[in-house]
Every structure is written in structure tokens, then in C-alpha cells.
Amino acid sequence: MASHTPAVVMDNGTGYSKLGFAGNDSPSFVFPTAIATKSAGGGAGGSGSGRPAVANKPSFLTGGAGPGGHLSGKRGTEDLDFFIGDEALSAAGGPGYGIHYPIRHGQIDDWDLMERFWSNSIFKYLRVEPEDHHFLLTEPPLNPPENRENTAEIMFESFNCAGLYIAVQAVLALAASWTSSKVQDRSLTGTVIDSGAGVTHVIPVAEGYVIGSSIKSVPIAGRDITNFVQSLLRDRGEPDSSLQTAERIKEEYCYVSPDIVKEFSRFDRESDDRFKKHKVTYPNGKSVEVDVGYERFLAPEIFFNPEIYSSDFLTPLPTIVDTVIQTSPIDVRRGLYKNIVLSGGSTLYKDFGRRLQRDIRHLVDARIKASEAKSGGAKSGGLDVQVITHKRQRHGPWFGGSLLGQTPEFRSYCHTKAEYDEIGPSIVRRFALLGGPGST
Amino acid sequence: MLLLDYQNVLIESLLTDRFQGGPPVNIDQVVSDFDGVTFHISTPETKTKILVSINVKCFHELVQYGAQAVLEREYGQYIVAPENGYDFSVQVDLENLPADQEGKDDLIRRISLLKRNAMAAPFEQAFDEFHELSEEASKYTSESAPAGVQEGGEVRAIHYREEEAIYIKASHDRVTVLFSTIFREETDRIFGKVFLQEFVDARRRAIQNAPQVLFRNDPPLELQNIPGINNSGSGEIGYITFVLFPRHLTKQRRAEVISHIQTFRDYFHYHIKASKAYIHSRMRRRTADFLQVLRRARPENEEKERKTASGRTFRVQS
Numbered sequence: 022m023a024s025h026t027p028a029v030v031m032d033n034g035t036g037y038s039k040l041g042f043a044g045n046d047s048p049s050f051v052f053p054t055a056i057a058t059k060s061a062g063g064g065a066g067g068s069g070s071g072r073p074a075v076a077n078k079p080s081f082l083t084g085g086a087g088p089g090g091h092l093s094g095k096r097g098t099e100d101l102d103f104f105i106g107d108e109a110l111s112a113a114g115g116p117g118y119g120i121h122y123p124i125r126h127g128q129i130d131d132w133d134l135m136e137r138f139w140s141n142s143i144f145k146y147l148r149v150e151p152e153d154h155h156f157l158l159t160e161p162p163l164n165p166p167e168n169r170e171n172t173a174e175i176m177f178e179s180f181n182c183a184g185l186y187i188a189v190q191a192v193l194a195l196a197a198s199w200t201s202s203k204v205q206d207r208s209l210t211g212t213v214i215d216s217g218a219g220v221t222h223v224i225p226v227a228e229g230y231v232i233g234s235s236i237k238s239v240p241i242a243g244r245d246i247t248n249f250v251q252s253l254l255r256d257r258g259e260p261d262s263s264l265q266t267a268e269r270i271k272e273e274y275c276y277v278s279p280d281i282v283k284e285f286s287r288f289d290r291e292s293d294d295r296f297k298k299h300k301v302t303y304p305n306g307k308s309v310e311v312d313v314g315y316e317r318f319l320a321p322e323i324f325f326n327p328e329i330y331s332s333d334f335l336t337p338l339p340t341i342v343d344t345v346i347q348t349s350p351i352d353v354r355r356g357l358y359k360n361i362v363l364s365g366g367s368t369l370y371k372d373f374g375r376r377l378q379r380d381i382r383h384l385v386d387a388r389i390k391a392s393e394a395k396s397g398g399a400k401s402g403g404l405d406v407q408v409i410t411h412k413r414q415r416h417g418p419w420f421g422g423s424l425l426g427q428t429p430e431f432r433s434y435c436h437t438k439a440e441y442d443e444i445g446p447s448i449v450r451r452f453a454l455l456g457g458p459g460s461t
Numbered sequence: 462m463l464l465l466d467y468q469n470v471l472i473e474s475l476l477t478d479r480f481q482g483g484p485p486v487n488i489d490q491v492v493s494d495f496d497g498v499t500f501h502i503s504t505p506e507t508k509t510k511i512l513v514s515i516n517v518k519c520f521h522e523l524v525q526y527g528a529q530a531v532l533e534r535e536y537g538q539y540i541v542a543p544e545n546g547y548d549f550s551v552q553v554d555l556e557n558l559p560a561d562q563e564g565k566d567d568l569i570r571r572i573s574l575l576k577r578n579a580m581a582a583p584f585e586q587a588f589d590e591f592h593e594l595s596e597e598a599s600k601y602t603s604e605s606a607p608a609g610v611q612e613g614g615e616v617r618a619i620h621y622r623e624e625e626a627i628y629i630k631a632s633h634d635r636v637t638v639l640f641s642t643i644f645r646e647e648t649d650r651i652f653g654k655v656f657l658q659e660f661v662d663a664r665r666r667a668i669q670n671a672p673q674v675l676f677r678n679d680p681p682l683e684l685q686n687i688p689g690i691n692n693s694g695s696g697e698i699g700y701i702t703f704v705l706f707p708r709h710l711t712k713q714r715r716a717e718v719i720s721h722i723q724t725f726r727d728y729f730h731y732h733i734k735a736s737k738a739y740i741h742s743r744m745r746r747r748t749a750d751f752l753q754v755l756r757r758a759r760p761e762n763e764e765k766e767r768k769t770a771s772g773r774t775f776r777v778q779s
Contacts (some may be wrong), residue, residue, distance in 0.1 A: 041492075045490045045492075047490075049490060049492055100735070101463055101735060132745060133741075133742040133745060136741060136742065140735055144465060144727075144731045146470055148494045148495055149493050151734075152645060154493070178737065179734055179737045181734075
């Protein structure tokens, strides 16, 4: 059946869902993981999430007058009255619909909504018959196996999909870095720095397996940078300091500087080509100009000097990365230092990788020097620190999935519907490692 | 979402985006559509020339039923030689678009309906044949008609999936469209039966001018002499028959009817899946309710064994 059809790759994140077909270099659809449902219109048991109205008490408690009593009135199709993605955001602006986010902190929170979200993604946007395609889904590191089982239940029982593979986002991000020219061996060992809208994770991966105990997260990510830019604009009293403007400025003008003090003086010396003007055009045709100044390099600087933005989180990102690697098993540390991979929208600033590499190298060199001095005469062979920047960073996990999903052996790694029927949901607790040792 | 869209959303959004005059970018995407259709959207020569190619499993059958003419009518000047590995290609030059917004929208709509238009040819041909036959039949009374007019034309078979096919047959007073459909899943088969029963009932209950729908597990009489029909009558294959009457076949209804009936199989399977999702959400809800009842049933303050510091236990004398 599913002989030539490309695999479907779905990366459902907290903020955005990336959907597409394996083999392409960018996802076909990227939209918010949001679903707008009809708010319960005074139904007896209807909850706010637009779930079907079921009487509060089971029927044996209400003397048989439970939900069975009014089943005949249920010929409607209210459960199909919903929107996902950008349509959901615009529908929620109007009356009658409420918006919900089925994924919280990377993990699926509301399975009812997620099932419907998937159904609409598959049938309306991707337009595929799930029985003909294999699916590659992603999950965050440390996802409980129960969530995997729930996912498998939905994918196999509702959609009868031909085959399913669930991969960890960090591992896929490592696979995506294979496109970079700096990567010589396609190993799945490395440290992934995944920075999206909400939170930044530093995840060590050894031979395709996440070292769960060493994962660290940093509460600074894209949204904080936007807020920081906005506050700088407000302080200066710019004519437009809305969140959208701050976001545009962040995306268009920001970069990482090697040294802020020097950068400040450079701005003062060559002010003409360093300071920019950003033009904001309103829907009504008017436009204003906003000055863009020091925030160009100050905003991404909060990763390296968090004290300029937050007062309770003060550890710079390079130190965190170093700690993560130092707490990992000693035999993989060399590989982790050598292959630090960036992923997610907030790592796209120019020279972000270079600065990170330099700072981590400083930390490592200082430590080596100290231990050399202590040992009294021993010489270290040195340690290679390398941060990998590549073109597919923005949708890293999705692209990694697309890369692995198009390989001929991908199908043999999937669990099929027949296997699921034989063994049950627990089958998805284990997957053979895709792209790991032994595969081409 | 009750009905499935006829157009491919990706092509539509991609073209809309490009036509608005953003900076030209490279596009290279291979995407699927229902029924094993594959699209390839690319910019092979320059960034301003978008090539959309389609690969349909049963294209040679469609050509046999006049697909080329239909596609030429729809796409005219945009047609280019088919890309290697694909059946049909159209190319749009961003520097040479229709000037007005309406023309652009129309072009986007037409290209995103590529699959629908390719599949429409046998339907159009059958509908034309119906008009011819009905004209011819009006010359005779029911007894004197020669056999050919009575029985109608040939059966057009479109094997659009590996194991499933659409058969279209025109007669002088109706056009019959038959779907052979296969269910891989026991559960799906049962859901399917309920749905099809609803289709049959809908006509009886309220909507009198809907086309007649029949469902059976053995091949209907119309398909008796068609090669490759599975005659086993086992439960796996079902035959769904739509009988379109002259009122469905008028010129102004035609396009809509073709679009609708094409998406039938996907529509059908989509709704089976959506119902399962609905039932699952009710099951989850009910489980949560039961758990709540169980929690309520737990005694509020359980009598715990109390211990003294030295580890001895004692019981309160009643």
C-alpha cells in the first residue's frame, strides 16, 4: 500500500507546529499549535474545552436517564466545528470561539484537542490518507512513556496510520546538523542547544540517547529577548514600542557582538552605519520611524550576560553548557564538546555560534590550565570545542525528521499497525535508533 | 470542517504568497494529496517561474477519457511539457501574471484545483454522453428503443487507488457512479456501514432530491462484465452506487457535482476517523468521571495506626 508515498513529518511544539513531507527542505506548513472550539453553549455537561456534553453522573447513578437518554438528539456535528492554526487565532477573535493550546511545555496536555488538531492537520492541510503514509512524530526529551502510548493509540486507532516513529527532538536536531560542512562524521553524539519562544534547553545526547540527568534549561528565550527590546524602546520613548515592532526589530537587526564594551564605543565612533531606522507602517497607511540603536547587540547579549535583563537568573549560557557537559559521563564529554549544535529560532542571530564557541573554549582552557598547574608538570592534549551553525537551524528538528524520514530504511524502523495490533500500545516504548550506528 | 476542500491548500497558499509580490525565493517541494497523487512544486529555471507538476496513478486512464482536453481548456497557455516522472505540468511566470487581482485569484484557484480537474474528465465525458443518449432516447418510446440506447454507454473505470476504483456509466435517464471501497480495519467497516445507512436514510427522511445511494458487498449488475472485479462477495470490499438524475446533471450544477463526488471516498474516510476521535473523547471523559466517583468513595480520614516514639502501638479503648 504505502510503497512510494513520502513519510509525513509532524513536529508539534509548544508554540508552532511544523508539518510536511519527508524529503523536502522546509516544512509545508508552519502554524501555531492552537485550536479554537465553540465555547459550550449552556449544554448540560459541556465543558469549556468544547468536549462532548456527557452528563455529570454516570447513568447508573441517575437511574438510567444519563447520556443515553438524549443520544437521539445528537445527530449534529458540533465536534467538527473547530479551527486550527492561524485560522484558530482569527476565529478566536470573533464571538463564539475560545482558543486552546493543547501542548504545554512541549508535552501534550489535552488529548481530546490534540486528536482533533491532528485530524485537521492531516485531512485539511496535508491532505493525505493516513492509511497510505508512515508518520514521524517528535517528542520532547524526558517525555513520559505514557504520553508515547497515548500518541500511538490515537495514531493507530483513530487514523490507522501505516507506520509510526516517534523521535526525540534533540536527536533530530543533531541529525539536521549533518548538512553543515563542519560535520564530518554523522554521529548522534553532541550537545543540543534548543532555544524556542518559551524556554532554552541544553540537552546532551550520546549515541542517539538523551542523557536525561544532565539536561538543564535556561528561562531565557525568544520571548524574553522581545520583551527586552520592547523595554529598551519604551525607555527611549520611541513612537512605536509595541510587541510586534520589538519582534520585527529583534528579527531584522539583532546580532551578537564579541565584546559589548568595544561594541558600545564602535557605535559611538561609526554611528552612521551602526544606528538604523525601522519603518513601521500601520494598516491605515500611516507610518512612523523607530530608531534602532544599542539593542541590536544588547538584546541577544542576555544569553551571555543575563544580569542586564533578569535579576533572579544570572548564569550565562556558556557556563550552563559547560556544566551540562561536565555532569555527563566522562567518556562522552569529548564528543559533546566537539559537537555543540544549535536549534530553534532564537539561535539565529549572527555570530551567536562563534561567541558561544569562544566563551566555552575560554572556560575549558582555564580549567585545563588550572589542572595542569595542580598536577605539576603534566601536559594536556587539549580539548576541541566546536559549535555548529547550519542553515536549517530554525526548523532543526523538523528538518532532521525529513532527512531521516526519506532514507530507505526508515520504514523498517517504524512500528506498523499490524505490530501494534499484536502487542498493544506498549510497543512504542522502544524504537530502534534511527540513523544510529549500523544504519547508513 | 464538514466537507473537505477540493483544492490543495499548500499550492493555494504558496501561490497566493508568491503572487503578492514578495521577494522571489527558491521553491522545491514534493507533496502528496489524497489518492496517491503527488505534486512537485519547484522553480527549476529562475526564481520567478513556478512549475507545478502532478503525478496521478491512473493518468493513462484519464487521458483515455479525455483528460488532456479538459486540462487544456482549464490551463491553456500555462501548460508546459510534463516534467520527468510526472504526468502533467503547468508553469506560471511571476513576471507575466494577469494584471488584476481577480485574474490572479482565478489563476490560483485553477492551479490549486489541478487534481480535481485531472480527475474530472471521465465525469464530464459521461455527463456529455448522458445528454446525447437522452436526446436520442427521446426519439423512441420505451418499447421501440434499440438495445444500445436502453442500456447506455460503456462503463468508464478509473483505478485511482491500488485496490479501489470508480466506475461511471451513463444511460439515457441517469448517470451511475460506483465506488468500490475496501476497509482494512474491522472497526472501520462497522463505522462505514452505519454511515452508508445514514446516506440511504437521508434520502428517505428529508432530502428528496439527493442522489440515490445504494450499498452492497457484491458487485452490482452494472459491473457484471468488467474484468478485474472481485466476485467473492466477502465483507472487505463494498460497492457504493450513486445514481445521478437529470436534475443533477444540468450545466450549472455540473462542476459542483463533479467536485463533490470526487472527494467522496476521502470524505467518507475522514468522517469515519472523526467519529472515532469523537468517541475517544467521550471515552476519556467518561473515564475521568469514573475516577472522580472512585475518589469520592474513599473514606475521608482513614484510621491510621498510631505509634509511640518507642515504636509501640496502642488502640483507643471504646
